Amino acid sequence: MNLGFGVVGTGAIGQEHMKRITRKLTGADIVAVTDVNQELAGNIVKELNLNASVHKDDTELINDPNVKAVLVTSWGPAHEGTVLKAIEAGKFVFVEKPLATTSEGCERIVTAEQEQGKRLVQVGFMRRYDSGYLQMKEAIDNNFIGEPLMVRCSHRNPEVGERYTTDMAILDTLIHEIDTLHWLVGDDYKSIQVTYPKKSSRALEHLKDPQIVTFETKSGIIMHAEIFVNCQFGYDIQCEVIGEEGVVKLPEVPSVGYRKDGVRGYKILQDWQHRFNDAFNNEFQDFIDSINQKGEPQGPSSWDGYIASVTGDAGVRAQTSEQVEVIELPDRPDFYKKTKLEESSL
Numbered sequence: 001m002n003l004g005f006g007v008v009g010t011g012a013i014g015q016e017h018m019k020r021i022t023r024k025l026t027g028a029d030i031v032a033v034t035d036v037n038q039e040l041a042g043n044i045v046k047e048l049n050l051n052a053s054v055h056k057d058d059t060e061l062i063n064d065p066n067v068k069a070v071l072v073t074s075w076g077p078a079h080e081g082t083v084l085k086a087i088e089a090g091k092f093v094f095v096e097k098p099l100a101t102t103s104e105g106c107e108r109i110v111t112a113e114q115e116q117g118k119r120l121v122q123v124g125f126m127r128r129y130d131s132g133y134l135q136m137k138e139a140i141d142n143n144f145i146g147e148p149l150m151v152r153c154s155h156r157n158p159e160v161g162e163r164y165t166t167d168m169a170i171l172d173t174l175i176h177e178i179d180t181l182h183w184l185v186g187d188d189y190k191s192i193q194v195t196y197p198k199k200s201s202r203a204l205e206h207l208k209d210p211q212i213v214t215f216e217t218k219s220g221i222i223m224h225a226e227i228f229v230n231c232q233f234g235y236d237i238q239c240e241v242i243g244e245e246g247v248v249k250l251p252e253v254p255s256v257g258y259r260k261d262g263v264r265g266y267k268i269l270q271d272w273q274h275r276f277n278d279a280f281n282n283e284f285q286d287f288i289d290s291i292n293q294k295g296e297p298q299g300p301s302s303w304d305g306y307i308a309s310v311t312g313d314a315g316v317r318a319q320t321s322e323q324v325e326v327i328e329l330p331d332r333p334d335f336y337k338k339t340k341l342e343e344s345s346l
């Protein structure tokens, strides 16, 4: 039987995910929706020609017996409440990042899920499903480059609007690297520091851009991450892991090469939707298949959402102090420990 999704928040990414679930993927249907703007939710149901109930709020949607999994794509501050209600009702949850907007909120979710006794929650850290990162992880896990020693990466966006603030560079942009980098090398973070190079004249007055973030992991790996959200030229994600015996590098996204007007070149993507479209499809297909076949999700867990939040908080402190900030992480509970086989089968 198909997995019935109830969608909470039918805005930009909610609509994208509804389209991928109904048009691209197999094994699931959208059976219910809700949004603070109920008219919007109703219109999307009509537009996508869905056989789905429109509920007045998340509580009513979670109590709908046809809803087996709740897709949380409302705005960040509403995530915690919906996720906790869904866990209490024993329903599966796919929640877009952030899991919750505070680490205390993430901890409440982690506790509630453990009390329920089985994994119910997956967090939308889709980079773990990107084929380039997966190839890098496989090489690192197979000791192809020996012990990882250093990581260099960049997260560049062409430009951002007025509402984008300096802390969002950590909490909205770097959050994806925060999740991906420790997973990639199989280590935990120990500390974080933020430094500010010369400011780009293209950045608005209130925004510090670019920023360089330095992580140190428990085993001593140093990771440099550049965040540059007004780089002008495109959406550009780079990552390179340097090991004792070699280097692995995130592949460039293939694009048509051209020769024109005396130039030989390649187009650069302009947005994250195109860059990670396949990864989004893969993460949802894995969520659906894991639940349908194994009875629980196996992707990034609420513990991963919690780690990202604690690390993000330390990053925001480091933005102000400009000092090395210690990242205090409790040990991963057995409940959230994964075997290598489970990780590599993502």
Ligand code: NAP
Binding pocket: 008, 009, 010, 011, 012, 013, 014, 034, 035, 036, 037, 040, 058, 073, 074, 075, 076, 078, 096, 097, 098, 124, 125, 126, 272
């Ligand atoms: P959005 O376009 O503003 O959509 C959010 C929708 O949820 C809006 O329709 C909003 O209504 C509604 N909403 C807010 N609170 C609600 C509640 N309590 N119950 C039901 N509906 C509620 O935002 P978005 O860009 O889609 O982002 C949604 C989430 O996805 C955010 O957490 C964001 O960080 C995450 N995201 C993740 C990625 C990724 O790379 N994985 C990319 C983009 C976004 P109003 O507009 O009327 O408030």
